[in-house]
Amino acid sequence: MENKTYNPYVSAQTQFDNVANLIDLDQATRELLRQPNKEFHVTIPVKMDDGTTKVFNGYRIQHNDARGPAKGGIRFHPQETVDTIRALSLWMTWKCAVVDIPLGGAKGGIICDPHNMSMAEQERLCRGYVRQLSKVMGPVVDVPAPDVMTNGQHMLWMMDEYETINGGHYPGTITGKPVGMGGSLGRTEATGYGVIYTLREALKALHIDIATTTASIQGFGNVAEYAARLYKELGGKIVAISCWDNEDKRSYTYRNLNGIDVDQLVSIKNSFGSINKQKAIELGFELLDGDEWIAQDVDILLPCALENQITPPALEKISAQVKVICEGANGPTTPDSDEIIKAKNIYLVPDFLCNAGGVTCSYFEQVQCNMNYFWPKEEVLEKLDQKMTSAFQAVHKLSQEKNLYMRDAAYVIAINRVAEAVKLRGWV
Numbered sequence: 094m095e096n097k098t099y100n101p102y103v104s105a106q107t108q109f110d111n112v113a114n115l116i117d118l119d120q121a122t123r124e125l126l127r128q129p130n131k132e133f134h135v136t137i138p139v140k141m142d143d144g145t146t147k148v149f150n151g152y153r154i155q156h157n158d159a160r161g162p163a164k165g166g167i168r169f170h171p172q173e174t175v176d177t178i179r180a181l182s183l184w185m186t187w188k189c190a191v192v193d194i195p196l197g198g199a200k201g202g203i204i205c206d207p208h209n210m211s212m213a214e215q216e217r218l219c220r221g222y223v224r225q226l227s228k229v230m231g232p233v234v235d236v237p238a239p240d241v242m243t244n245g246q247h248m249l250w251m252m253d254e255y256e257t258i259n260g261g262h263y264p265g266t267i268t269g270k271p272v273g274m275g276g277s278l279g280r281t282e283a284t285g286y287g288v289i290y291t292l293r294e295a296l297k298a299l300h301i302d303i304a305t306t307t308a309s310i311q312g313f314g315n316v317a318e319y320a321a322r323l324y325k326e327l328g329g330k331i332v333a334i335s336c337w338d339n340e341d342k343r344s345y346t347y348r349n350l351n352g353i354d355v356d357q358l359v360s361i362k363n364s365f366g367s368i369n370k371q372k373a374i375e376l377g378f379e380l381l382d383g384d385e386w387i388a389q390d391v392d393i394l395l396p397c398a399l400e401n402q403i404t405p406p407a408l409e410k411i412s413a414q415v416k417v418i419c420e421g422a423n424g425p426t427t428p429d430s431d432e433i434i435k436a437k438n439i440y441l442v443p444d445f446l447c448n449a450g451g452v453t454c455s456y457f458e459q460v461q462c463n464m465n466y467f468w469p470k471e472e473v474l475e476k477l478d479q480k481m482t483s484a485f486q487a488v489h490k491l492s493q494e495k496n497l498y499m500r501d502a503a504y505v506i507a508i509n510r511v512a513e514a515v516k517l518r519g520w521v
Contacts, residue, residue, distance in 0.1 A: 099401040099427050101180035107428045109183065112504035121521040122512050129182050131155040134175070135225035137203070139217045149205050151222050155235055156182035156198040159514035162233055163199035164189060164452060166240025166269075167222070167247075171206040177400065178202045184423055185452065187507035188445035192484040194456045199235050201226075207242050208339055216250050223254040230255065232265035232463070238455050239269040241314075241399075249274055264462040268455035277458035279473035280451075285319025286474065287450015288395065288421040290481040291442045293327065295417055298489055299440060301392070304328025309389040311335045312398035313362060316421050316448065320395055321355045329393070334358065335386035336398075339367045344383025347373050390414050397421030408433045420444035435498055443500040445507070446488055453480050 106127050113123050133153045138146050152175055155163040165185040178200045186198025203222060207215055229235060239248055252267045252275070264275035272278055279286075296303050306329050310317050313336040321331055331353045335346040347358070347368060361372040374380060387394060387403070388410040396402050396418070403418070403426040418434065419442040420426060426434070426441075434441055454477055461467045468476075492502035515521055 099404070100176050101400045101424050102176035102183075104401070104424060104428050105180035105183045108500070108504065109508070111428075112501055112508055115501060116505055116509065118508065118512060119521070122515060125515060125521055126157065126186075126508065126511060127183075129154045129156045129179055130158070131229070132175075132179075133226060133229060135222070137218060137221040137225060139214060139221055141214055142211050149203055149218060149221075151201070151203040151225065152178050153201040153226050153229065153235070153237075154178050154182040154199060155229075156200075157186045157511060157515070158197035158199075158235075159511060159518055159520065160190060160197055161195035162197065163235040164196040164238070164455065165199035165201065166238045167201035167203070167243055167251075168240035169203050169205050169207045169242040169247075171204065173202040173204045180400070181423055184445050186511060187504065188449045188452055189456075190507035190510040191446050191488065191503050192449045192453050192480055193510070194453060194480075196236075196452070196456060199237075200240075201237055202240075212246075215247065219247050219250040220254040223251045224258070227255055227258045230266065231259075232263055232459070236265065236455070236459060237267050238451070245269055245271040245276060265459045268458040270458070275458070275462050277454060277461055277467065277473055278470035279477065280454045280458060281315065282319045282323075282474070283454030283477055284316045284448055284451035285321070285397075285421070286323050287453065287477060287481045288316065288320040288397070288419055288447050289323040289327065290450065290478050291447050291485045292324070292393065292395075292417065292419045294482055294485045294489070295419070295440055295442050299416065301416065302328075306330070306392040307332050307390075308393040308395055309333040309335075309386045309391045310395045310397055311386045311402060311425075312396070312422065313358070313368060314397070316451075317395070317397035318355070318359060320397060320421055321353075324395075325355055331355070332391060333381075333386050333389045334368075335383050336362075336368055337383075338370060339363075341370075345370055346381040346383055346385040348379040348381055348385075348389070349377065353378075384410075387411055392416050394418045395421050396425035398425070400424040401427050403427065403430050403434075405430055405433060408437075411437070413437075415439055417442070420447045423448065431498065431500060441499050442485070443503045446484060446499075446503045449484065450477055450481055453477055 181200035189196040270276035
């Protein structure tokens with residue numbers, strides 16, 4: 094089959110348009126919600142360690158803030174595109190709405206490869222990004238967080254630059270900060286744990302015992318690692334994990350049919366989620382092509398990497414054994430794949446519900462920063478479980494009552510909440 098190129102922004106708008114038709118949304122609200130409200134494109138000159146100056150392109154896109162300050166990560170990626178960031182800003186709006194937290198959607202990115210930059214160069218890049226955007230961010234305007242190839246240290250540099258510019262302490266400006274510097278306990282685990290909280294509830298709805306299931310995972314960054322840890326803790330068996338190899342510039346699937354020891358695999362991965370393949374082979378892992386994660390004979394697929402990974406050609410390889418797909422990544426499934434998933438009778442937990450644990454815990458971090466009082470980890474994770482479970486049950490209930498695909502049900506709830514907010518504000 095011919096490989097097709099997918100634009101994530103077109104995918105996000107297609108998903109929105111389908112549900113707008115379903116709920117008969119009025120034209121003005123459609124036009125307002127199917128595109129970002131504000132876009133900022135900036136150039137960031139950075140003095141490199143060798144004395145030269147390199148100019149980086151950065152973006153911050155705010156989709157909608159009718160329900161509260163815009164919220165969304167900042168990613169570093171050499172292949173970043175503005176349309177990817179636009180799509181992610183839309184998905185952030187729906188994500189905040191579906192779990193019912195008082196935030197809107199935004200996303201940011203810088204075209205760069207942090208693998209090839211020193212820590213000092215990365216710090217200057219972070220500070221330069223904030224200098225360009227400080228007037229359009231802040232605790233009551235737009236609150237960034239970590240994303241692909243960014244972490245708590247990057248966020249702390251950004252927060253420090255914002256505070257330097259504004260002359261005060263504003264810990265609620267950015268989330269995903271290190272614990273002790275305004276960060277929340279449980280934030281590291283939050284997105285991955287949220288994926289498994291929704292998986293647990295999906296399996297309950299399907300009357301399947303999680304301890305009898307097997308899974309294959311795409312990705313081994315923060316989300317995938319903690320999803321793998323909690324899934325294994327609940328009794329599931331992981332047989333394959335696919336991740337990117339930065340040296341070979343390609344992905345591999347690491348398989349162990351007896352079950353993967355997550356701690357063992359973590360011990361041989363770097364800070365960017367890339368596994369040392371030679372050590373993996375020495376530990377007895379089978380090394381398969383990176384796309385083979387989707388072809389495994391498992392009950393559950395957990396795409397926890399990048400967009401547009403589950404396509405019609407990929408679905409041709411999917412095992413008849415697969416019962417559930419939980420979208421840990423943002424936009425991993427292309428719109429033309431949904432009908433195939435329905436036809437295969439696979440239960441899908443959509444991305445902006447499944448991976449909303451991160452933004453939910455970021456909201457908790459904001460609340461704690463604003464109170465200047467921080468909760469113990471157990472309390473954070475308990476609140477996270479309650480929020481994710483409640484959101485899942487609302488989507489599943491609507492799906493059953495209206496005979497809707499789970500993605501459509503999640504969109505109906507999220508879009509209705511945002512549409513109500515823009516109408517109550519008198520924007521349309």
